[in-house]
Amino acid sequence: MMAGLSREVRAGGTARQGLLRWGLVGLLLLPLALGGYPLYLATEAALLGLAAVALSLLLGHGGVPSLGQAAFLGLGAYTVGLALKAGLPLGLALLLAPLAAALLALLTGLLVFRTHGIFILMLTLAFGQMVYSAAHKWTGLTGGDDGLSLSGLSIHPVLLHLVAVGVLLAAVGGLRVLLQTPYGKTLEAIRQNEEKIRSLGVPTFYYKLSLYLLTAALTGLAGSGLALHRSFISPHDLFWLTSATLMVMVLLGGSRGLWGAVFGALLYTFVQAWVSSFTDLWGLFVGSLLVLTVLFAREGLWPLLERRLGGGRGDA
Amino acid sequence: MLRVEQVSKAFGGLLALAGVSLEVTPGERRAVIGPNGAGKSTLFKVMAGELRPSQGRVFLQGREVSGMPQERVARLGLGRTFQRSNAFSELRVWENVALAQKAAQGQSASLGQRLTPEPGVQRVLEQVGLAERAHVVASQLSHGEKRQLEIAMALVQNPSVLLLDEPLAGLSGAERERIGELILGLDPQMTVLLVEHDLEYALRFAQRVTVLHYGQVIAEGGPEAIRQNPQVQEIYVGAGWAVETGAATTQGPEVLRSEGLCAGYGAMQVLSGVRLEVAQGEVVALLGRNGMGKTTLLSALMGLLPLQEGEVFFLGQGVGRLPPHRRAALGLALVPQGRRMFDGLNVEEELQMAAWGQRGRWTVERVLEVFPRLAERRRSPSRALSGGEQQMVAIARALLRNPRLVLMDEPTEGLSPLMVRQVAEIIRTLKAEGETVLLAEQNVQMALSVADRVYILEHGQVVWEGRPQEASQAVLHRYLGV
Numbered sequence: 072m073m074a075g076l077s078r079e080v081r082a083g084g085t086a087r088q089g090l091l092r093w094g095l096v097g098l099l100l101l102p103l104a105l106g107g108y109p110l111y112l113a114t115e116a117a118l119l120g121l122a123a124v125a126l127s128l129l130l131g132h133g134g135v136p137s138l139g140q141a142a143f144l145g146l147g148a149y150t151v152g153l154a155l156k157a158g159l160p161l162g163l164a165l166l167l168a169p170l171a172a173a174l175l176a177l178l179t180g181l182l183v184f185r186t187h188g189i190f191i192l193m194l195t196l197a198f199g200q201m202v203y204s205a206a207h208k209w210t211g212l213t214g215g216d217d218g219l220s221l222s223g224l225s226i227h228p229v230l231l232h233l234v235a236v237g238v239l240l241a242a243v244g245g246l247r248v249l250l251q252t253p254y255g256k257t258l259e260a261i262r263q264n265e266e267k268i269r270s271l272g273v274p275t276f277y278y279k280l281s282l283y284l285l286t287a288a289l290t291g292l293a294g295s296g297l298a299l300h301r302s303f304i305s306p307h308d309l310f311w312l313t314s315a316t317l318m319v320m321v322l323l324g325g326s327r328g329l330w331g332a333v334f335g336a337l338l339y340t341f342v343q344a345w346v347s348s349f350t351d352l353w354g355l356f357v358g359s360l361l362v363l364t365v366l367f368a369r370e371g372l373w374p375l376l377e378r379r380l381g382g383g384r385g386d387a
Numbered sequence: 388m389l390r391v392e393q394v395s396k397a398f399g400g401l402l403a404l405a406g407v408s409l410e411v412t413p414g415e416r417r418a419v420i421g422p423n424g425a426g427k428s429t430l431f432k433v434m435a436g437e438l439r440p441s442q443g444r445v446f447l448q449g450r451e452v453s454g455m456p457q458e459r460v461a462r463l464g465l466g467r468t469f470q471r472s473n474a475f476s477e478l479r480v481w482e483n484v485a486l487a488q489k490a491a492q493g494q495s496a497s498l499g500q501r502l503t504p505e506p507g508v509q510r511v512l513e514q515v516g517l518a519e520r521a522h523v524v525a526s527q528l529s530h531g532e533k534r535q536l537e538i539a540m541a542l543v544q545n546p547s548v549l550l551l552d553e554p555l556a557g558l559s560g561a562e563r564e565r566i567g568e569l570i571l572g573l574d575p576q577m578t579v580l581l582v583e584h585d586l587e588y589a590l591r592f593a594q595r596v597t598v599l600h601y602g603q604v605i606a607e608g609g610p611e612a613i614r615q616n617p618q619v620q621e622i623y624v625g626a627g628w629a630v631e632t633g634a635a636t637t638q639g640p641e642v643l644r645s646e647g648l649c650a651g652y653g654a655m656q657v658l659s660g661v662r663l664e665v666a667q668g669e670v671v672a673l674l675g676r677n678g679m680g681k682t683t684l685l686s687a688l689m690g691l692l693p694l695q696e697g698e699v700f701f702l703g704q705g706v707g708r709l710p711p712h713r714r715a716a717l718g719l720a721l722v723p724q725g726r727r728m729f730d731g732l733n734v735e736e737e738l739q740m741a742a743w744g745q746r747g748r749w750t751v752e753r754v755l756e757v758f759p760r761l762a763e764r765r766r767s768p769s770r771a772l773s774g775g776e777q778q779m780v781a782i783a784r785a786l787l788r789n790p791r792l793v794l795m796d797e798p799t800e801g802l803s804p805l806m807v808r809q810v811a812e813i814i815r816t817l818k819a820e821g822e823t824v825l826l827a828e829q830n831v832q833m834a835l836s837v838a839d840r841v842y843i844l845e846h847g848q849v850v851w852e853g854r855p856q857e858a859s860q861a862v863l864h865r866y867l868g869v
Contacts, residue, residue: 251501253489256478260486263475270435270469271490271544272461278496 088377095334099236103229110228112344113337114300117235120336121242121293123320124329125286128246130318131326132255133282134262136192138314139179139199143172143287145206145309147294152219152304153212161224165295172291173284175202180283184276187265199311206306218305226299235296242289243329258282319357323364325371334373388413388578389434389465389548394443394453395602396429403429405602406443411548417580418593418610422622422829425599427582428470431550434580435467436460447548462493466546468537470553470582476526480517483525484508484539491544507543515539515569530655531562538569548578555585556678560656560846584677586623586866590614598622623831623866639667642792642823643688643719647697648707650687656695657683658847665792665825670818672838673827674858676866680847681827682724685794688825689721690714702791718791722781724800728769735765737780738787747789754783757816775806782813792823799830807833831862 102113122144129135147168154164179198183191206213213219249255260268261275269275298304316339324335339357347353368375389411396404403426411417419427432438434445436457445453452460461467474483481504488507489495504521512518515535520528528536534554541549554570555563567588573579583589590596590610598606598613600622606613613619643665651657657680665671675681686692688699690711699707706714729737738751738761755762758779764772769780778798785793795814799807807830814837817824828834835841835855843851843858843865851861 248501249498252499253486253495253497253502256482256486256502257489257495259478260475260483263477264473266437267469267473267475268486268490269456269458270437270461270467271487271540272458272493273490273495274456274458281496 087380091377091380092330095330095337096236096240098337099239099333103232106228110232111300112340114228114232114235115297116337116340117232117239118293118296118300119317119320119340120333121235121239121296122290123317123324123332123336124239124242124246125289125293126317127321127324127326127329127332128250129282129286130321131328131331132250132262133258133279133286135279135283136188137195137283137286138192138311138318139195139197139202140286140290140317141309141311141313142175142199142202143290144294144297144313144317145304145306146172146175146202147291148298148304148308149206149213149219150291151295151298152221155221155224156219165292168295169288169291172294173288176284176287177280180280183283184279196311196314199309199314203306203309203311206309213304213306215306218303221298221302221304224299224302231296231300235300238292238296239333243333246329254278319361321371323361323372325373325375327370328373331371331373334376335371338372388415388448389580390446391430391434392444392446394430394433394440394445396426396433396438397441403602404433404440407599407602407604408443409597409604409607411578411580413547413578414576415578416592416594417578418589418596419580419582419599420584420586420589420596420613421599426602427599428552429602430599431467431552431580431582435465435550461490461544464547465550466541466544466548467550468534468541468552468554470556474525474533474536474540476524478525479521480523480525480528480536481508481512481521483536484511484543487540488543511539511543514542516565529562531558531566534558534562534566535569538566542573546577548580549573551579551581551583553582553584555583555588563846586676620863623863639669641665641700642667642669642702643825644700645688645697646700648684648687648694648699649696650683650692650694652683652692656847658687660697661844661847661849663842663849663852665823667823668818668821669839670814670824670826670837672834672841672855672858673825673844674829674831674834674841674862675827675844677829679844681844682796683847684844685721685796685825685827689719689794691721715788718789720785720788720790720793722778722785722793722795722798724796728772728777728780730770731768733766733768734761734772734780737769738783741784741787745787745789749786749789751787754786757820758783758813773806774802775809778802778806778810779813782817786817786822790822792825793817795824795826795828797827797829799828799833811837831859835859 099113099117102109122140126137126140129137150168150171151164154167155161183194186194207215257268257273258278261278265275320335320339321332323338325331343353343357346356364372391407391409394404394407395402407430419430421427429438433440436452436455440453444451447460447463447465450463452463482502485502485504485508488505489497512521515538517532517535517539520532525536551570554566558566571592581589581592590613593610596608596610596613597604598619606616606619641664645661645663648661649656649659661684673681673684683692687694690709694707697707698705701714701717701719706717738754742751755765760776761779761783764776769777772780798810802810811833814824814826826834826838835858838855841853841855841858842849843861845865850865
């Protein structure tokens with residue numbers, strides 16, 4: 072009996088699900104051979120993917136619907152930009168970015184987690200827009216509409232891409248392990264039935280807050296990567312549409328299991344680039360894709376692929 | 388072990404608990420009983436810290452816990468199961484129990500290793516009889532198994548006080564037996580409080596019994612004393628009602644008959660082989676405690692719930708496989724529990740909507756004549772009416788369909804005694820107008836005062852049928868075991 076239990080715990084997905092994941096990694100790495108614009112897009116997808124993975128963890132596993140992730144992304148970007156302008160070494164700047172994002176999450180989270188459901192959505196949205204306004208209006212610090220240019224720094228695109236993909240995979244792997252620990256399972260339990268887990272003696276406030284800090288830090292890190300990648304930071308990246316985009320990526324790919332978010336980010340980035348190359352109405356296309364996904368693949372496209380190609384259910 | 392001192396709890400204007408005190412000694416088995424709305428669940432919620440008392444204090448092992456959040460109270464050794472079993476439905480059975488264990492050990496935040504089924508988890512699963520189902524995702528458990536899981540999650544925490552909120556509600560047959568035995572076999576060291584509508588079981592379980600009524604303790608004592616207590620008998624059967632004693636109305640032609648009716652939810656069978664008959668012009672009362680299948684029976688008759696077996700004959704025609712709207716068209720009308728007013732409509736609009744396309748003896752004008760109270764309130768939004776008035780609207784809506792038979796599901800639920808009398812008056816009016824009514828009711832005395840014939844439903848079966856004057860004794864026997 073006990074042997075049976077542990078075997079089941081250890082068994083991950085099937086071998087074919089593993090292959091599917093390697094296929095996804097392959098897609099992320101393939102543009103290295105192409106270079107140029109495809110590589111640029113792939114790096115963009117990997118970094119947005121990291122932010123989407125963080126949101127997927129928060130939304131799909133923690134049950135916290137945040138529409139303010141752009142603030143963490145932007146804060147990470149500005150932190151690394153300003154730190155580099157101030158002459159700090161790159162390593163330190165990259166460390167400060169997630170810390171700054173986590174600090175913002177702590178300050179806002181203390182208020183956000185006094186409420187539930189739709190109010191969390193509204194509060195995160197409001198805080199996100201406040202940060203956007205600050206970035207937009209505080210021209211002395213951020214350059215306002217002119218943005219902040221990081222032209223002085225040049226990192227080789229291949230190196231940047233490899234690091235971005237490496238961090239992304241490490242995050243997915245690490246977080247998937249985290250989800251199997253008592254802490255991770257408790258988060259899932261909070262999402263499914265908060266009253267029940269509280270009645271068992273778990274102070275859920277701190278669990279949600281810590282999860283929020285963790286995902287904010289990851290998003291901040293993704294933001295710092297995007298700043299280096301684009302060599303430019305615009306306050307408009309902090310606008311709530313960026314948060315919505317991340318959510319679309321997560322919903323397209325599937326909010327559980329984290330691989331879906333990676334897939335969603337990759338799909339969104341390339342579909343958007345491809346469609347917008349021949350029409351300005353790319354939003355219509357992405358919108359239809361989302362409608363179809365929500366109607367016919369409720370759990371997202373990645374679980375659909377896993378079932379169709381991977382033989383069996385994802386072990387999210 | 389657990390002491391409650393003068394606890395009151397108000398929800399807005401409603402006083403759910405009005406100065407409740409009780410003390411439970413270590414290892415005691417205590418049952419808390421009382422009719423619907425007596426405040427039993429509220430009392431449990433206050434004890435567990437889910438609700439903050441408006442007044443009064445709660446002590447657990449000598450330590451004041453009132454005002455603490457429920458997770459702290461839980462960590463101090465208070466375990467509970469919920470009325471509606473609600474585990475973590477997407478997690479496996481063993482994961483549910485393992486999480487409860489980690490929570491009790493204060494290790495929920497542990498990141499060191501994977502969550503694993505430790506021996507304690509395994510032991511508890513065996514104790515409650517779920518060892519074979521350890522790998523199943525919780526949502527796939529049967530109704531009874533979910534209760535077993537709920538109990539396992541409480542037990543693995545090794546609480547010093549365990550609150551069980553209606554653990555048998557909605558269970559029948561073997562599942563009921565199994566869980567009943569499981570609770571009776573709990574560690575005698577543990578202090579256990581039980582809220583349960585099945586009085587027979589509650590009185591068997593308990594060493595002491597507390598009786599709540601309208602938020603107050605009206606009696607406390609050993610099971611036998613409670614059983615014999617006239618006050619307790621009165622709140623279950625009611626008093627001050629004249630039982631209908633007139634000669635039996637001459638039986639009109641049959642309107643409704645069910646034969647061997649079986650129905651339930653999914654795989655769970657609630658009704659097994661129900662046979663009942665309603666004749667033209669009769670008021671038939673369907674009695675039974677909570678969770679005995681009254682609402683399920685009305686739903687099955689109306690077609691809201693598919694029949695598993697058996698047949699329903701309405702006006703001589705087999706309707707058991709017809710969808711609800713077809714049965715409604717034939718003249719079957721249901722007044723649902725909870726009244727269900729439409730938002731934004733006033734009384735007259737509610738009635739006009741119901742009367743749409745109808746021609747017959749009942750018209751909006753006729754209804755307003757029979758219910759003068761509604762005529763006075765015809766312009767009021769229906770949601771703003773009192774409970775009794777809403778019930779009138781609900782009944783009037785059903786009448787406007789000019790039905791051949793009105794099914795009423797607990798029309799007095801949640802109403803004050805005065806309102807209950809109003810509802811009884813309405814039913815008498817209907818009877819005088821020649822309507823045929825099948826009335827499912829918890830308020831025994833009210834039902835007996837209007838009914839021509841009575842059925843008692845228990846665990847999904849008709850266990851008694853007869854005239855109202857004989858029903859009182861039968862009810863006492865069935866409900867309290869007197």
